[in-house]
Amino acid sequence: MTSEPGRRERVKAERRELILRVARELAEAEGWDAVTTRRLSERIEYSQPVLYSHFANKDAIIAAVAEQGVAELAVAIEQARRAHVEPYPLLRAVADAYLGFAEANPALYDAMFTLDVGLRFARPDSPPVLREAFGQFAAAFEAVIQDPAAIGTFTEVGWAALHGLATLTRAGRLADGQHDARVDLLVQRLLA
Amino acid sequence: MTSEPGRRERVKAERRELILRVARELAEAEGWDAVTTRRLSERIEYSQPVLYSHFANKDAIIAAVAEQGVAELAVAIEQARRAHVEPYPLLRAVADAYLGFAEANPALYDAMFTLDVGLRFARPDSPPVLREAFGQFAAAFEAVIQDPAAIGTFTEVGWAALHGLATLTRAGRLADGQHDARVDLLVQRLLA
DNA sequence: TAGGAAATCTAGCGGTGCTAGGATTTCTAG
DNA sequence: CTAGAAATCCTAGCACCGCTAGATTTCCTA
Secondary structure (H helix, E strand, O other), rough: OOOOOHHHHHHHHHHHHHHHHHHHHHHHOOOOHOOOOOHHHHOOOHHHHHHHOOOOHHHHHHHHHHHHHHHHHHHHHHHHOOOOHHHHHHHHHHHHHHHHHHHHHHHHHHHHOOOOOOOOOOOOOOHHHHHHHHHEEEEEEEEHOHHHHHHHHHHHHHHHHHHHHHHHHHHHOOOOOOOHHHHHHHHHHOOO | OOOOOOOOHHHHHOOOOOOOHHHHHHHHHHHHHHHHHHHHHHOOOHHHHHHHHHOOOHHHHHHHHHHHHHHHHHHHHHHHHHHHHHHHHHHHHHHHHHHHHHHHHHHHHHHHHOOOOOOOOOOOOOOOOHHHHHHHHHHHHHHOOHHHHHHHHHHHHHHHHHHHHHHHHOOOOOOOOOHHHHHHHHHHHOOO
């Protein structure tokens, strides 16, 4: 008795992905406010109630998109991390990867970290994807920080600083043209 | 020809303040989503259109509340700053003041820095209140940082880190019980 | 091929931000 | 004191929102 998915399950899973893809595209193009259930159902060429046979509500759609984003961010951080050994270049690459991700996918980043549709990090009951992403962050600091007891704190402060830079930059609240100087300062200060 | 306000202007200004006060209370009690024009008009005991004779739209109301919040935050930072001379206690007090403000007024903080209803900082055309608040931040670093050319960068990175800590903490995304350790680490690292 | 289950849609509920147009109050001038 | 102008305020409604009950259609199975 294999558990391979039948045709029904397959098309259902495909449509779920379609919904998420369209939602993400629409959000990235016009912001999450423009992602209404009506416009979404129109673009997937099904009626509104179909959305609710895949997701409990609109927030669940955003959360599912966010989860995909977290997975992508984890990959980006891992790649940046693995490409370096020396502390400064390593941390700098991770910082650039994080900030680059936020800048390249602003709506996705919003869904992950700003809209707060109910994703928990760094907790025992957190979804594996989220724990994995946080773990990639921590791994970057493990390779760079002396005191192993302080790695958790370093990770959280580093993350917070990057998150702050990402959001304030996007909102146009920091001076233009000083981006590199800020990242430089941050990375140098975080290194022991 | 004095320009003292007549009775009409006075009651209008008072009602404007009433709207802002009620909006802030309601937001702090139930979040900004609960601040609808209907509930707002109900609580000020006027009809909805009256709101629009004071503000262009709902976002303008939120922005006005946010501006009050920025002024309050500037005062809080200045007090913390003036109470110390030694670098570490000074910066630590400013950090505590900032994070304490964010924790004590979550909805207000959202309006100021998360909802993004169109406030610009650190720009020539920024409203004076916003420039003043940023100035208070910079003054804290002026008293503490050696290289005067780097103060702007320090200020922005420090602010970003605090902003990140404030938002991630509130969203429950950082480990409980480690708050002091994070602030300690941040302040120590920012000091030269 | 008939009948039941699954999938899908139509229509609608109560809510949102916002506004046009008419009623009411208030001020002003003769 | 009063007529008319001006400022003020409200009723009613528009288009949209998230979401769902119930009818309808499609599909699978016996």
